[in-house]
Amino acid sequence: MPEPTAIAPARGKLGVLTPGLGAVASTFIAGVLAARAGHGAPIGSLSQLAHIRLGERSEGRNPLIREFVPLADLDDLVFGAWDPISPNALEAARTAGVLEERDIAPVSAALEGVVAMDAVFDQRWVKKLHGTRVKQGASKWDLAQALIADIERFRTEHDCDRLVMVWCGSTEAYQEPSAVHDSVAAFEQGLRDDDENIAPSQIYAYAALVSGVPYANGAPNLTVDLPVMLELAAQRQVPIVGKDFKTGQTLMKTILAPGFKARMLGLEGWYSTNILGNRDGEVLDDPENFKTKEVSKLGVLDTILQPEVYPDLYGDIDHVVRINYYPPRGDNKEGWDNIDIFGWMGYPMQIKVNFLCRDSILAAPIVLDLALFMDLAARAGQSGVQEWLSFYFKSPQAATDAGPEHDIFIQQTKLKNTLRLWMGEAPVTHAEEG
Numbered sequence: 001m002p003e004p005t006a007i008a009p010a011r012g013k014l015g016v017l018t019p020g021l022g023a024v025a026s027t028f029i030a031g032v033l034a035a036r037a038g039h040g041a042p043i044g045s046l047s048q049l050a051h052i053r054l055g056e057r058s059e060g061r062n063p064l065i066r067e068f069v070p071l072a073d074l075d076d077l078v079f080g081a082w083d084p085i086s087p088n089a090l091e092a093a094r095t096a097g098v099l100e101e102r103d104i105a106p107v108s109a110a111l112e113g114v115v116a117m118d119a120v121f122d123q124r125w126v127k128k129l130h131g132t133r134v135k136q137g138a139s140k141w142d143l144a145q146a147l148i149a150d151i152e153r154f155r156t157e158h159d160c161d162r163l164v165m166v167w168c169g170s171t172e173a174y175q176e177p178s179a180v181h182d183s184v185a186a187f188e189q190g191l192r193d194d195d196e197n198i199a200p201s202q203i204y205a206y207a208a209l210v211s212g213v214p215y216a217n218g219a220p221n222l223t224v225d226l227p228v229m230l231e232l233a234a235q236r237q238v239p240i241v242g243k244d245f246k247t248g249q250t251l252m253k254t255i256l257a258p259g260f261k262a263r264m265l266g267l268e269g270w271y272s273t274n275i276l277g278n279r280d281g282e283v284l285d286d287p288e289n290f291k292t293k294e295v296s297k298l299g300v301l302d303t304i305l306q307p308e309v310y311p312d313l314y315g316d317i318d319h320v321v322r323i324n325y326y327p328p329r330g331d332n333k334e335g336w337d338n339i340d341i342f343g344w345m346g347y348p349m350q351i352k353v354n355f356l357c358r359d360s361i362l363a364a365p366i367v368l369d370l371a372l373f374m375d376l377a378a379r380a381g382q383s384g385v386q387e388w389l390s391f392y393f394k395s396p397q398a399a400t401d402a403g404p405e406h407d408i409f410i411q412q413t414k415l416k417n418t419l420r421l422w423m424g425e426a427p428v429t430h431a432e433e434g
């Protein structure tokens, strides 16, 4: 048996801070409040609903994850957010139109109590949004200090023992890393010089890490992929993870593609198109913001299918992803996938997937799990990239040069085996009797 990792107990309150109080964040908060009040189970959340097998199958040990590892209790969560538009979580939930009024009403007072702090926002990065609740500062350095002050004020006012930050803000315009992102020293100088390559999401991440707060990145923005943030996370011993919540079409892709590969079926092409009408869709209607998302969505198939190992099956795939903004659809996205596969003697077949999904309903439990697992990682003394949480991301960050793992089943095994190891249980390999 491995030695268990020392994990500090989950005492006191855990503050969950979200830059961005839109569809995902408000649906997450409303769902936790509802579950707490006994109105429905937190469906889609591994941390709350999944069991974990321990030892050999014959032992019959299969506790709930939340009873196996010391996670914060839902009753101990408090919520904070920044947003340049939404004043509070109640208005955000009503504007987002994800939840019905009958589900909002029982928790409306608590939602209204989650008042958004003024955001660090710059329209250059999100052209389609017009923010009014925005911090003013002489430089980006001052804005970072204002966020650090917000974090400390929130910690004190809500008597939090610990904090985590999960980016639920908009997808920013596409960006390549630049010299200012190379090191903490260069970045801090860049903040003072108001370097135009520093995006708002990076200022939040900087403030979080400097404050010792774990940071999870729900959007495809570069943020914690950047060398400056890796260096800062190592320096301050803080866990980081990203990027881009794995929901909707990409979730389906990472469920289906491993199946084709498991059966050695070939793939000629995968055409994915979506219509969606929420604020996220409006932001992604701008080509610069869509490019950020496209890069994150396209990487998935290559790593699962390994074209370099199976050139005959996967060496020449046409992979196309489109998102179209269509306001009548609201948050209820519709995705179509046309998948051209081939089998025995090269005979072609087609699969059509029509997913009428609700993006924020799929994303909310991810926010909950990330908040709880990142807090667990911090209490377990972990820092840097938390690869074991790649399960939740479209474009998972890799901790080593071996690169990311996209196959959702391998990701799930990795997540559960990490928990087993930390708790001094043997990893499950499914070999022999096991």
Ligand SMILES: NC(=O)c1ccc[n+]([C@@H]2O[C@H](COP(=O)([O-])OP(=O)(O)OC[C@H]3O[C@@H](n4cnc5c(N)ncnc54)[C@H](O)[C@@H]3O)[C@@H](O)[C@H]2O)c1
Residues within 6 Å of the ligand: 019, 020, 021, 022, 023, 024, 025, 082, 083, 084, 085, 086, 096, 119, 120, 121, 122, 126, 129, 167, 168, 169, 170, 171, 172, 200, 201, 218, 219, 220, 244, 245, 246, 247, 248, 278, 279, 280, 283, 359, 360, 362, 363
């Ligand atoms: N819904 C999903 O399933 C899903 C999946 C993967 C990724 N994401 C990403 O999660 C993010 C949130 O999605 P959503 O559907 O809630 O979008 P949304 O547009 O409803 O909410 C985003 C919120 O962020 C705010 N915002 C923008 N810039 C900000 C800043 N600098 N500081 C603070 N707030 C800022 C906006 O005002 C808005 O209220 C997006 O980046 C989206 O791409 C969502």
